[in-house]
Amino acid sequence: MRLDKASDIEREIEIAKLKKALLAKQKATTPEETNAYAEGVMGEMLTVKQANAWVQEALKRPDPKMLFGSLWYEGEVGILFASNNLGKSILAVQIAEGVARGQATLPLPVTATPKKVLYIDCELSDKQFQIRYTAGNQVYRFSDNFLRAEINRKKLLEGYSMTELVLRAIESHIRQHQVEVIILDNISALRNDLEKTTDAGDLMMGLQQFQDEHEISILLLAHTPKVQSNQPITDNHLAGSKMLMNLTDSAFTIGCSQQDSGMRYIKQIKVRNSDKRYDAENVIVCEIRKENAFLGFHFLAYEAERHHLQQTGANTRDEELSLVRQMMKDGYSQRQMVEKMSISLGKVNKLVKLIADQDREEAVKRAA
Structure with missing residues (x-):
């Protein structure tokens, strides 16, 4: 950042240039003088160099660093x-x-x-x-x-x-x-x-x-x-x-996931400094919770956005629990459940945990 004395000098130079330009405009009394002033100002609006010169000058400066992965870079x-x-x-x-x-x-x-x-x-x-x-x-x-x-x-x-x-x-x-x-x-x-x-x-x-x-x-x-x-x-x-x-x-x-009210996903829409990595096929799925007194997003998985949109004829929560319970009995992995049910891994994980909680509660009731 230009925050030193040199920057102050540059600023004074720019002010002096502006004053000089204004003075030239005030003194421009003929059409020729006015046109000369206008051409001088307009000419400075564009900086023109050979393409190779632009590349060589840019090579002398470091590449921008990531501030939030490839979603936001320095200088943007x-x-x-x-x-x-x-x-x-x-x-x-x-x-x-x-x-x-x-x-x-x-x-x-x-x-x-x-x-x-x-x-x-x-x-x-x-x-x-x-x-x-x-x-x-x-x-x-x-x-x-x-x-x-x-x-x-x-x-x-x-x-x-x-x-x-x-x-x-x-x-x-x-x-x-x-x-x-x-x-x-x-x-x-x-x-x-x-x-x-x-x-x-x-x-x-x-x-x-x-x-x-x-x-x-x-x-x-x-x-x-x-x-x-x-x-x-x-x-x-x-x-x-x-x-x-x-x-x-x-x-x-x-975006708000339709699988769970507490789930969110982050999607990349526009990028100039790298490839688009977090598009519709690879959104960042998160949940919001407070941890160590800090309210924030917590990563769950990378998934396709379509898994988090409202699906026509989607199963109810009870139906999903019943399907997952049956697939657990049949030895399905969570990845296989994702493919079978066309839902996200994060949601399958939540359903598996909910079934485990239900089973523990049922065991406590039977023991009482």
Whole structure:
């Protein structure tokens, strides 16, 4: 990050250039002078080099490191989107903590070194946040690299948009705290009218410019309209203009498994820095639970998304238990049950555990 005296000098140079350009414009009194000024400004809008030169210059810089496996890399503007109450904020805080510590989140590696993270929370109050990360007298201790912020709406200024004010505040804290990663929960805090292509485009290009200038990584959280339980999630489910998806570097989503109300799956929607690994045939199946006072996603399996969608004519829970019980008697493995019943391994495992619990309860009753 450019946070030293050299960066201040560069900033002063840019300001001087801008003043010089404005002065040239003021002095341009003839059409020829005005055209010369316009051509000079427009010419600087594009940096043109041979393709080989671009490649050679890029080779001198290190490849971007993983912040959340192949779902989000350093230097990217990424989007995490999902319907309400599926755990977007829970997963985002978990990702932030993993990046702050330089530790893997779920089975997804963090290859970057620990980074200073600023998590802008527009969803939870401080009390709600505290409740999520305490259990009785046990309090989870976050990394010191993890900074959380709330928007102070009493400080709104007339004549400035929420986007302008928040970005200026972020810039101030980037310099003050040497922040390297920003997570914004959620994007609607900056602008509500994201259905309009121009507004969505302006916002995303503004964030990309902001990201380039400060050499930071940004993750935006966004809502989706309610997704039909029998439909796979696609990029079309992201709420707002299509421009949001077009201008982001990476995108991933959370789906609700129809096999169990406590199960979720994470699906990769867009990727630029690697192959798409967690597509519809290989989603990351998890459950949400609190462990050691930390509410988070816990890995269960990699499975096809179709196993977690509503199936026409699906068996009831009692029917599934009966089928699994019979297959256990017949010596089926859990993998064979998955193939036979067309359900996920995670669900088979839960059914097997439930049958074991039922058998123990029945044994206790008989002994009493």
